[in-house]
Structure formats: C-alpha cells, structure tokens
Amino acid sequence: MPTHYRYGVSMRTSRPATVAVVVAALVTALLAGCDAPGKEQTPTLDPSASSTQGADPLAGAPAGYESYYGQTLEWESCGGGYECTDADAPISWQDPDLGSIQLALKRLPASGDRQGSLLINPGGPGSSGVEFVTSAASIIGDRVKGAYDLVGFDPRGVGGSAPVKCLDDADKDASLSASYPHTTEGIAAMADDLEAWAQACDENTGEQLATVDTQSAARDMDMLRAVLGDEQLHYLGFSYGTQLGATYAGLFPQTVGRMVLDGAIDTTLDADEISAEQAVGFENALRAYVTDCLGGRACPLSGSVDGGMQQIRDLLDRTLEDPLPTDSDRDLTQSLTFYGIALPLYSKANWSLLTNALSDALEDGDGSTLLYLADFYNDRQPDGSFSSNSAEAFRAINCLDDRGNPDPDFMAEQAEEIEAAAPTMGEFFTYSGLTCADWPVPEVEQQFDLHASGAAPIVVVGTTNDPATPYVWAQGLAKTLDSATLVTFEGEGHTAYGSSNDCVGDAVDDYLVDGTVPKDGLTC
Incomplete structure (x- = not known):
C-alpha cells in the first residue's frame, strides 16, 4: 500500500542519496555547462566559522542538559578506516528527568588539514546516516574529505538510535504490498490498515514515540556539535535532511556554520500541499523518462508520450485487479508496481532499469523486475525480513x-485535483490525511523561526526536474531562509551534489572548504 506521506516514493520522501547513490552504482557521467547570473561579488565567510579551537562544550547547553553537552565520546574502529560510537541524548528536550537514549554515530576521519566535523543526513525521514556515511564518501569531494571528519548519525527513532518499532515483518510486508481501490470500501480498508500501524507503533515503541520529531533531532544535532568540539555546526543534508537542517538553523541560528541543503523541502508548506506538489513532481519525472524511452531503442512503450504515459497507467490499473506473477511465490500488486516504477525516477542513471522492468511486465507479463525494485526501496530482504x-x-x-x-x-476533493494534475501517478499521493488520523501521540508545536534570522550563509541546491522534492521547493526554502543562496542544477533526478556535474560539485566544495558562498542564482 503506497503510504500517503510527504516526500518520497512510498511517500517516504527522501530515500534521496541512499537511492540515488546506491542503486546499480548510480552516480556516473558528469554533465557539463554552467551559467552563473546574479551577484557580481562572491561573498566569503569569516574563516573563523570553521574553527574548532577553543569550543566550550557547555556553551548553549539548556539548563538540566549540561551532562549531555559535556560528555566524551569513545570512538572505536569499525572497519574500512571508519570509527563508530554512541552518544547519550535525553528522551525529551522538554523534561530532562525522563531518562536517556543512545544515538548511533559513524565517522570517516579527515584525511588532511582538519577543519572540523561535517554532519551528514541522507533524508527519509527514517534513513540511516550511519549506513549512508560509507556511500557518501564516494560522492563527497576529496577536498571536503580532507578538511572534515564525515559524521553520519541515526536520528532518534531510526536504525541504531532507539528505533521506532511497529508491525512484525510479516504484517509489515502485507501492508506495504496491499492495494486499495478508491471506493468507499477501499478507503475504509486503507484507514483500518493505517490505524493498525499506529496501534502497533504505540504498543511496541512506548513513550519514545512522542519524542522522535524533527525539532528534537535538531536539538540532538546541537548537542553533537558541542560534543564533537565544534563552535558552529557544519552540515550537509539531502531531501528530508534539508528540513532537519533548516529546523536546526531556525532553532540555533547563531551556531550555523557551513550548511548545504540539497533536494530542498519548502518548510512553509503543509502536508497536504506537499502531497499535491510531489505528485506533480513524479508525474513530470515519469514524463521525462517516457520521452527519453520513446526516443531510444528497445522501449516497451509505443506511440506518443501521452500514449506511453497511458500504457503505464493501464499497467497500474491492471495490477490492482490482476497482480502479475513473478519468479517468486509473491505477486506484483498495484502498490508494488508503483514503488517499482517510482524508484528509478530518483536518478536518470537508473532509467534503463525501469525500461527493463516495464519490458518484462508489458511484453512478458512478468512482474519480477518491478518487484525487485520495490523490495529495494522498501528494504525488504529475500527472506521476508527488513533491513531497516x-x-x-x-x-x-x-x-x-x-x-x-x-x-x-476535503480528501475527496483534493484527490480529484491531484489526479487531474498528475493522471498517471497522482492517485498514490491522495488521501494523505488518513496517515496520521489515528496516531496515538499529539503533533509537536513548531518552536523555531522559519527564516533562521541571524544565521550564516546557507546554500540551498535544487534540481529542475526532481521528482521527490520538486524544484519549486528549493526556490521556496531559499526565499524563506534569510541567508540562503540558491544553486540550480538543470537536469533530472533527486538531489544534485555528487550526482550531477562539476559546476555543482565545485560550488559546494568551495563553500564547505573555503567558505566561498556561490553567486546568488548560480545555474549549472
């Protein structure tokens, strides 16, 4: 069942870098060309912004939380030149008496003249920074790796950091595979499924379920900044990681160091606006794929671009009523078909995988390749367990x-609007209000400044045909943050740094290492 959330496939928005980097060794050809309109002068940050000397670990520690800010980490080798540890964090940043949890961290020490630590987040929300830091080392520039310890961490509730626990593997598998027609009965069944998730999360996670919000994770990052010995937080966030970074900047503007937010989320939009705009993002990305496919060889689609889009829509409709057989004992449901189609859209380098998958499905009636892609997205293992x-x-x-x-x-009216704007993919972004309708803990009140007034320059990166975080979101975040500069990559795929071209890469590297802020409006 495609879950109706904010940012990604399966509406798990972001699987950004993890998807864009890992699938089939994705990051390949660099695209050339770059245009840089805008400011005539290139501003430079104060070099002291990267200093780690003389940092007071207790500076900025909230009352009652001094022991967390003052803790000493014990790093141990965990293979491949990496070091791992755990940091203590409070269960609640509102009540220090509730006890503590542990946050998992993994770092690659700087290879050159160290300037500090660079925290990185791959998105999600829900993706593991500990796992990501290994693949991130292949996309982050050598100059950056020379200057910074790359530090990946699992945000609270994720992976090795007091993880949220809900359904067992069998029930989770059944839920992710389930498909529901948009009928009264189908929507009611979807609501029951989502309610079962909520109850299981409440029963199996406990009191920590109320404290895994983004603002609490951002407060954890400030504690980690102090524990790592940095006066300012240096940060690279992808997709949902941009929301986490922008939240940090709103809470702690005076300690923002060099911050890059790639594949940006517009923090001014509500969940329903996010769903509607993301549906269009995936529709546009699929249309770009279909156009490319029809212009090449061995494309399983035929006729016009509109005709090709309709053939994909027909496949989605068919698998609702008649799931495709696969080379396993599982059938390809409509939900799994959607995941399998959406996943390769995260990177143009993966379009050939989608062509192969569609060829198998449309020409041979075989859903095996689409099922493989869906399982990859959902972190499902061949034995039915889940790796995350x-x-x-x-x-x-x-x-x-x-x-x-x-x-x-409201949901019915919005569904009509979304499906009109995105007739092929829009259905899977509708009825998002059901997701949290029965959630057992209340929503957290916003306590930060959306504009991050007083923060140092922040670099926002957007890709013009990004499916998961549409380009208009990068424009929106850059406009919202008082100190933001927007870098635009004209191309396909989710996120740009490390997977686009030298223009983007050099701009980010020069900023992180030298403090050279890209020209406002840089287009690559």
Missing part, C-alpha cells in the same frame, strides 16, 4: 511534525 525500520520511522516522524487534513470531503 525506515518505514516505521517515516510515519512516526512525519506524524509528529505535520499532519494532513483527515476530513473525508
């Missing part, structure tokens, strides 16, 4: 941050 809790964490974090409108009339 990303789906659970995604729901839990989003339901604390922002909730869609559960009013039936």
Whole structure:
C-alpha cells in the first residue's frame, strides 16, 4: 500500500542519496555547462566559522542538559578506516528527568588539514546516516574529505538510535504490498490498515514515540556539535535532511556554520500541499523518462508520450485487479508496481532499469523486475525480513511534525485535483490525511523561526526536474531562509551534489572548504 506521506516514493520522501547513490552504482557521467547570473561579488565567510579551537562544550547547553553537552565520546574502529560510537541524548528536550537514549554515530576521519566535523543526513525521514556515511564518501569531494571528519548519525527513532518499532515483518510486508481501490470500501480498508500501524507503533515503541520529531533531532544535532568540539555546526543534508537542517538553523541560528541543503523541502508548506506538489513532481519525472524511452531503442512503450504515459497507467490499473506473477511465490500488486516504477525516477542513471522492468511486465507479463525494485526501496530482504525500520520511522516522524487534513470531503476533493494534475501517478499521493488520523501521540508545536534570522550563509541546491522534492521547493526554502543562496542544477533526478556535474560539485566544495558562498542564482 503506497503510504500517503510527504516526500518520497512510498511517500517516504527522501530515500534521496541512499537511492540515488546506491542503486546499480548510480552516480556516473558528469554533465557539463554552467551559467552563473546574479551577484557580481562572491561573498566569503569569516574563516573563523570553521574553527574548532577553543569550543566550550557547555556553551548553549539548556539548563538540566549540561551532562549531555559535556560528555566524551569513545570512538572505536569499525572497519574500512571508519570509527563508530554512541552518544547519550535525553528522551525529551522538554523534561530532562525522563531518562536517556543512545544515538548511533559513524565517522570517516579527515584525511588532511582538519577543519572540523561535517554532519551528514541522507533524508527519509527514517534513513540511516550511519549506513549512508560509507556511500557518501564516494560522492563527497576529496577536498571536503580532507578538511572534515564525515559524521553520519541515526536520528532518534531510526536504525541504531532507539528505533521506532511497529508491525512484525510479516504484517509489515502485507501492508506495504496491499492495494486499495478508491471506493468507499477501499478507503475504509486503507484507514483500518493505517490505524493498525499506529496501534502497533504505540504498543511496541512506548513513550519514545512522542519524542522522535524533527525539532528534537535538531536539538540532538546541537548537542553533537558541542560534543564533537565544534563552535558552529557544519552540515550537509539531502531531501528530508534539508528540513532537519533548516529546523536546526531556525532553532540555533547563531551556531550555523557551513550548511548545504540539497533536494530542498519548502518548510512553509503543509502536508497536504506537499502531497499535491510531489505528485506533480513524479508525474513530470515519469514524463521525462517516457520521452527519453520513446526516443531510444528497445522501449516497451509505443506511440506518443501521452500514449506511453497511458500504457503505464493501464499497467497500474491492471495490477490492482490482476497482480502479475513473478519468479517468486509473491505477486506484483498495484502498490508494488508503483514503488517499482517510482524508484528509478530518483536518478536518470537508473532509467534503463525501469525500461527493463516495464519490458518484462508489458511484453512478458512478468512482474519480477518491478518487484525487485520495490523490495529495494522498501528494504525488504529475500527472506521476508527488513533491513531497516525506515518505514516505521517515516510515519512516526512525519506524524509528529505535520499532519494532513483527515476530513473525508476535503480528501475527496483534493484527490480529484491531484489526479487531474498528475493522471498517471497522482492517485498514490491522495488521501494523505488518513496517515496520521489515528496516531496515538499529539503533533509537536513548531518552536523555531522559519527564516533562521541571524544565521550564516546557507546554500540551498535544487534540481529542475526532481521528482521527490520538486524544484519549486528549493526556490521556496531559499526565499524563506534569510541567508540562503540558491544553486540550480538543470537536469533530472533527486538531489544534485555528487550526482550531477562539476559546476555543482565545485560550488559546494568551495563553500564547505573555503567558505566561498556561490553567486546568488548560480545555474549549472
């Protein structure tokens, strides 16, 4: 069942870098060309902004939380030149007496003249920074790796950091595979499924379920900044990681160091607006794929671009009523078909995988390749187990941050609007208000400044045909943050740094290492 959330496939928005980097060794050809309109002068940050000397670990520690800010980490080798540890964090940043949890961290020490630590987040919400830091080392520039310890961490509720626990593997598998028609009965069944998730999360996670919100994770990052010995937070966030970074900047503007937010989320939009705009993002990305496919060889689609889009829509409709057989004992349901189609849209380098998958499905009636792609997205293993809790964490974090409108009339009206704007993919972004309708803990009140007034320059990166975080979101975030500069990559795919071209890469590297802020409006 495609879950109706904010940012990604399976509406787990972001699987950004993890999807864009890992699938089939994705990051390949660099695209050339770059245009840089805008400011004539290139501003440069104060070099002291990257200093780690003389940092007071207790500076900025909230009353009652000094022991967390003052803790000493014990790093141990964990293979491949990496070091791992755990940091203590409070269960609640509102009540220090509730006890503590542990946050998992993994770092690659700087290879050159160290300037500090660079925290990185791959998105989600729900993706593991500990896992991501290994693949991130292949996309982050050598100059950056020379200057910074790359530090990946699992945000609270994710992976190795007091993970959210909900359904067992068998029930989770059944839920992710389930498909529901948009009938009165189908929507009611979908609501029951989502309610079962909520009850299981409440029963199996406990009191921590109420404290895995993005603002709490951002407060954890400030504690980690102090524990790592940095006066300012240096940060690279992808997709949902941009929301986490922008939240940090709103809470702690005076300690923002060099911050890059790639594949940006517009923090001014509500959950329903996010769903509607993301549907169009995936529709546009699919149309770009279909156009490319029809212009090449061995494309399983035929006729016009509109005709090709309709053939994909027909496949989605067919698998609702008649799931395709696969080379396993599982059938390809409509939900799994959607995941399998959406996943390769995260990177143009993966379009050939989608062509192969569609060829198998449309020409041979075989859903095996689409099922493989869907399983990859959902972190499902061949034995039916799951390698992560990303789906659970995604729901839990989003339901604390922002909730869609559960009013039936509103959802029905919005569904019509979304499907009109995105007739092929839009159905899977509708009825998002059901996701958190029965969530057992209340939404967290926003306590930060959306504009991050007083923060140092922040670099926002957007890709013009990004499916998961549409380009208009990068424009919106850059406009909202007082100190933001927007870098635009003209191309396809989700996120740009490390997977686009030298223009983007050099701009980000020069900023992180030298403090050179890109020209406002840089287009690559």
